[in-house]
Amino acid sequence: ISKEEKGMATEFIRYKGHKEKNLIIVCDVPDKKKELVIKEYIAHQTRDRLTFIGQDELLTIDPNLVIPLISLADVFIAEDSIYTYPAQVLGTRTYLFKGKSKLLPMVTPRLFIEKEDFKKEILLLLPSKK
Numbered sequence: 001i002s003k004e005e006k007g008m009a010t011e012f013i014r015y016k017g018h019k020e021k022n023l024i025i026v027c028d029v030p031d032k033k034k035e036l037v038i039k040e041y042i043a044h045q046t047r048d049r050l051t052f053i054g055q056d057e058l059l060t061i062d063p064n065l066v067i068p069l070i071s072l073a074d075v076f077i078a079e080d081s082i083y084t085y086p087a088q089v090l091g092t093r094t095y096l097f098k099g100k101s102k103l104l105p106m107v108t109p110r111l112f113i114e115k116e117d118f119k120k121e122i123l124l125l126l127p128s129k130k
Contacts, residue, residue, distance in 0.1 A: 001068050009068035012061065018051040023126065026053045026073040028081040029097060038077060041119055045126065075125050093125040 013024060023046055029035045035054050043050050053073075058066055067086050070076050076087040080099030087094045094111045097118070112121050 001071055005064060005068040009065050009072055012065060013051050016051055022049045022051045023074045024051045024072055026070050026076045028055050028058055028078040028083055030055060030079060074127055095122050095125055
């Protein structure tokens with residue numbers, strides 16, 4: 001990732017209203033209702049200190065900015081996303097909902113794959129303080 005790409009991604013999150021104490025969540029989940037539940041839950045847990053980038057934005061921004069955005073994210077949440085592997089390479093904490101794909105990456109301390117209650121599981125990935 002070049003400095004220019006990372007700078008453009010930083011400008012994008014600032015445009016979204018990002019503040020230094022906010023968590024940056026990038027969410028690539030196709031189900032809009034699920035995405036809304038995720039956003040509302042994390043906003044409640046973080047007391048609205050949240051910069052949330054959903055799938056609609058990922059589909060409409062310059063594709064060259066997606067990977068730099070994920071590199072800036074505190075947590076990447078996905079379901080059947082082509083960005084799961086890059087998130088892992090970048091060291092971004094990732095929560096993966098089980099989708100239709102049959103191959104799942106290995107679970108690591110930075111990757112949680114949906115088991116039971118996503119709300120409890122996502123809490124384990126959220127940084128305690130920023």
